[in-house]
Amino acid sequence: MARAKKESKILMNILHEAQEKHGYLSEHMLKQISIDHDIPIARLYGVVKFYTMFHTEPQGKYVIEICGSPSCVLADGTALEKFLESELQVKIGGTTQDQMFSLYKTSCIGCCDEAPALLLNGEAHTKLTVERLRALLNRLKEAHAEKKKHQKK
Amino acid sequence: MLRKRNTRRSEGMQILRQTNMEALEKARTLGSDEVLTLLEKKGLEGRGGAAYPTAKKWRNSRDTPADERFIVCNADEGEPGTFKDKLIIRHNAETMIEGMLIAAYVVGAKKCFIYLRGEYEYLRPRLQEQVDSVLAKAKMDGVEIEIVRGAGAYVCGEATALLQSIQGFRGTSMYKPPNPTTCGLWGKPTVINNVETLTCVAQAVLFDDWNPSLRLLSLSGNIKNPGVYEFPLGVKMSTVIDVARPEKKLKAMSFGCFGGIMPVDENMAITPEAICMEQCQHGAYSIIFMDETVNVVDISYSIAKFYTYESCGKCTPCREGTIRILNLLKKIRNGKGVKKDLQTLQELATHIQETALCGLGQSCGNHVLTSIKHFPQDYDYYLKKGAKT
Numbered sequence: 401m402a403r404a405k406k407e408s409k410i411l412m413n414i415l416h417e418a419q420e421k422h423g424y425l426s427e428h429m430l431k432q433i434s435i436d437h438d439i440p441i442a443r444l445y446g447v448v449k450f451y452t453m454f455h456t457e458p459q460g461k462y463v464i465e466i467c468g469s470p471s472c473v474l475a476d477g478t479a480l481e482k483f484l485e486s487e488l489q490v491k492i493g494g495t496t497q498d499q500m501f502s503l504y505k506t507s508c509i510g511c512c513d514e515a516p517a518l519l520l521n522g523e524a525h526t527k528l529t530v531e532r533l534r535a536l537l538n539r540l541k542e543a544h545a546e547k548k549k550h551q552k553k
Numbered sequence: 554m555l556r557k558r559n560t561r562r563s564e565g566m567q568i569l570r571q572t573n574m575e576a577l578e579k580a581r582t583l584g585s586d587e588v589l590t591l592l593e594k595k596g597l598e599g600r601g602g603a604a605y606p607t608a609k610k611w612r613n614s615r616d617t618p619a620d621e622r623f624i625v626c627n628a629d630e631g632e633p634g635t636f637k638d639k640l641i642i643r644h645n646a647e648t649m650i651e652g653m654l655i656a657a658y659v660v661g662a663k664k665c666f667i668y669l670r671g672e673y674e675y676l677r678p679r680l681q682e683q684v685d686s687v688l689a690k691a692k693m694d695g696v697e698i699e700i701v702r703g704a705g706a707y708v709c710g711e712a713t714a715l716l717q718s719i720q721g722f723r724g725t726s727m728y729k730p731p732n733p734t735t736c737g738l739w740g741k742p743t744v745i746n747n748v749e750t751l752t753c754v755a756q757a758v759l760f761d762d763w764n765p766s767l768r769l770l771s772l773s774g775n776i777k778n779p780g781v782y783e784f785p786l787g788v789k790m791s792t793v794i795d796v797a798r799p800e801k802k803l804k805a806m807s808f809g810c811f812g813g814i815m816p817v818d819e820n821m822a823i824t825p826e827a828i829c830m831e832q833c834q835h836g837a838y839s840i841i842f843m844d845e846t847v848n849v850v851d852i853s854y855s856i857a858k859f860y861t862y863e864s865c866g867k868c869t870p871c872r873e874g875t876i877r878i879l880n881l882l883k884k885i886r887n888g889k890g891v892k893k894d895l896q897t898l899q900e901l902a903t904h905i906q907e908t909a910l911c912g913l914g915q916s917c918g919n920h921v922l923t924s925i926k927h928f929p930q931d932y933d934y935y936l937k938k939g940a941k942t
Contacts, residue, residue: 412704413700450723450725451704452705471633507863512841
């Protein structure tokens with residue numbers, strides 16, 4: 401049953417895997433992919449810039465994607481958006497100065513039955529309220545601070 | 554008969570019946586032609602929205618001369634308000650994969666792709682395990698299944714854009730013809746079926762009592778019991794509302810983003826024809842309910858934002874038109890609209906519908922046209938608000 405994992409020839413998968421290594425697709429990486437797979441660099445940039453989930457700039461440790469679907473709007477998802485923007489002091493599409501959070505808005509994450517929802521590093525967090533979101537952010541910040549303290553020791 | 558379950562209590566639904574590799578075995582015993590006849594007899598239609606007969610699609614692809622063929626499972630379920638494919642991938646992926654292998658057997662394809670939307674990345678590790686295990690059990694010589702990871706483009710749910718994306722290009726729609734069925738991936742015949750369709754394939758092949766009229770409805774919005782439910786076509790709206798349990802009186806329902814917004818009529822039977830009568834499209838039967846406290850213009854505005862964001866930018870009517878629609882709705886919501894803006898909106902939406910390249914563009918004005926037709930009072934509210942100040 402165990403089969404050797406073959407390397408994918410599908411560009412989408414190649415780009416995802418490259419991005420997972422460093423959190424974003426740097427110019428150097430794209431050049432390497434361009435050479436390895438014989439794809440003109442201009443076409444590669446065209447592809448990368450087309451898909452919202454590919455990034456050519458360094459991203460925060462935590463990437464938050466808020467769902468903007470009508471179901472989430474009806475469940476007061478816009479309040480979460482405003483809260484995140486003010487709490488993190490960053491606009492949609494931006495990354496916080498401490499490189500902790502990147503904030504994006506996405507069309508729909510398919511959690512309409514548990515709205516409002518967002519993706520945090522690809523994991524769905526659902527049935528959110530401002531309070532629950534505040535608690536979640538605090539947990540992340542604490543965990544980060546703890547880790548830093550540990551590293552200093 | 555009503556079968557209802559939401560994502561957490563999902564037993565008892567037809568779509569979740571497992572075929573345990575028996576469907577594939579039966580298909581191989583029957584042979585390619587017999588399977589096609591069986592699917593035709595059972596009346597299986599595509600569940601992605603277009604309701605194209607599955608057997609016909611497969612036959613077209615099989616009978617096109619080529620040295621290579623492909624099967625693609627469209628798991629790029631991006632339509633806001635739709636989450637039925639997620640339920641299937643979570644709870645019955647093996648049956649879906651078996652459906653793909655039946656397609657591969659009938660059509661004569663060796664390579665299959667599952668295009669999984671980027672937002673469902675958390676479902677991928679388990680799906681990969683299931684793909685490996687089903688492939689190992691199937692023992693089909695040389696047949697491969699690869700998961701292609703989407704990256705957040707809604708338009709890739711459209712067949713031609715999806716193929717572009719798999720081939721490593723920007724996910725923009727292409728002109729049809731040629732149809733992907735005869736000239737798809739790398740110019741070869743390619744069958745593209747939705748997750749629900751492929752699951753139904755395996756079930757229709759195996760089960761004698763498989764019911765073709767059951768549809769999955771994704772219900773969400775201002776209701777207490779959102780979730781995926783299974784209802785027979787023609788079910789009364791009142792039955793659906795009983796299950797959905799709204800807290801307040803329901804006013805409107807939107808069929809995803811693309812299907813349009815219409816009033817909730819308890820006596821309506823849910824059929825494609827009845828929905829079409831209200832100038833709406835059923836699509837994947839995702840219904841977003843809005844209660845009486847909601848102004849439909851606000852929802853229309855959020856849908857317009859969605860389209861502006863998701864337009865692939867290839868054809869001008871859609872690229873520019875979606876922005877104009879958004880700006881006009883913004884103007885109206887800010888109380889700066891005049892009566893003539895509604896007329897402009899309608900003209901604009903109709904024009905885009907007639908001239909856009911793909912399904913996304915052709916449907917991006919539906920919400921405007923239907924909301925102006927069915928809820929003029931909501932627009933009046935904003936127009937009058939503007940007139941006062």
